[in-house]
Amino acid sequence: MRALSILVFTALTFFTSNAQAVLLGATSRDPNGLRRSVVSIENSSGELCSGALIGPGLVLTAAHCVTDTATYRVVGVNKAFRPQRVGVIALAVHPSFVTGTTPRTQPGVDLAILLLERPLGGDFLPLDPSLSGRIDVGDDVTIAGFGVSNESLKGTARVLRQANLVSLGPIKVANRVLIVADRERLAETSGAGACRGDSGGPILAATQNSYLLYGIVSWSSGALRSRGTSACGGLTAVTPLIEHLGWIRQAVASLTARNGAWARH
Incomplete structure (x- = not known):
């Protein structure tokens, strides 16, 4: 938990924003999907x-x-x-x-x-929030939203995209949030995650036939090694529903x- 706290603090020292598109997400094209x-x-x-x-x-x-x-x-x-x-x-x-x-x-x-x-x-x-469960460190989750696919391309918003992330665990910054990130990059370099347009979007746990709603996206940060003023591609902060x-x-x-x-x- 201490390592996660240091990671989050370092990211917040750089850039954060309202988590407003699923960066590096796949366009959702399944009519029976999300x-x-x-x-x-x-x-x-x-x-x-x-x-x-x-x-x-x-x-x-x-x-x-x-x-x-x-x-x-x-x-x-x-x-x-x-x-x-x-x-x-x-x-x-x-x-x-x-x-x-x-x-x-x-x-x-x-x-x-x-x-x-x-x-x-x-x-x-x-989706039924009452079925929400607790997300543990290392659990796979899915993020979905209608935000931009690239922070500098506002015209890419309003398309549903989704991506798979991993839970890094809960942390209290100002309030209590759950941190998720790209499993391969772990916010060190820019990877999949929330961006501009994804605030309020769901964090989901995949089941055999559907999804369970576990949380709501609140904000995102840039990657730790980002060279620009990005607020996307690093950490995604989530309000966990089971507590509310x-x-x-x-x-x-x-x-x-x-x-x-x-x-x-």
Whole structure:
């Protein structure tokens, strides 16, 4: 754990950002794959994040993705990978989240749940957070998001990509997060990981037939040996869901009770 602490501190001394595309990720082209469960979140100010569908009309994402004074909409892609856009009518932010901070210096929990104006439909597959487990050091995980494929190429966003990473374990920076990274490069040099557009996207554990939702991406860093001012390709920090299932259940119940019980079914 001490070695991980030194690694994270060194990376943070260089560059970090909101984890806003899956760097070195493979484009997801399976109509029965993660496109059923992973969505993008856009606001009227032009900002982009990712999220995980946890009900027909409910999306789990990072709280820092919804702090702008703006209108929001969620975009899913159907089996033909055509966008399906739905407006957001209500949201719940974790009560410990503190606005006005960066994700890395956030002392609270970087989670939010969005309620959509209507369900995305039967073409999509919500993930159940209550099935979330604990990710141990050395475990393989999958990251997915709609961010850029290259930090300097903004036009590559809004395409679903995924990559396999390895867990390096939990650490407390300002709040408690789980650190994941490219298994081969371990953040020493630039590898796979979250980048601009992936905040709020899911960290998943693959099963024989599907995926389990284990966490939500909060921020990322550049590689330790990066020569430029990169904030991608190094460490990816994740909010682990198993520690916050009570709040998730309460927030879902509150949102659906006030705005439409259909969102739970």
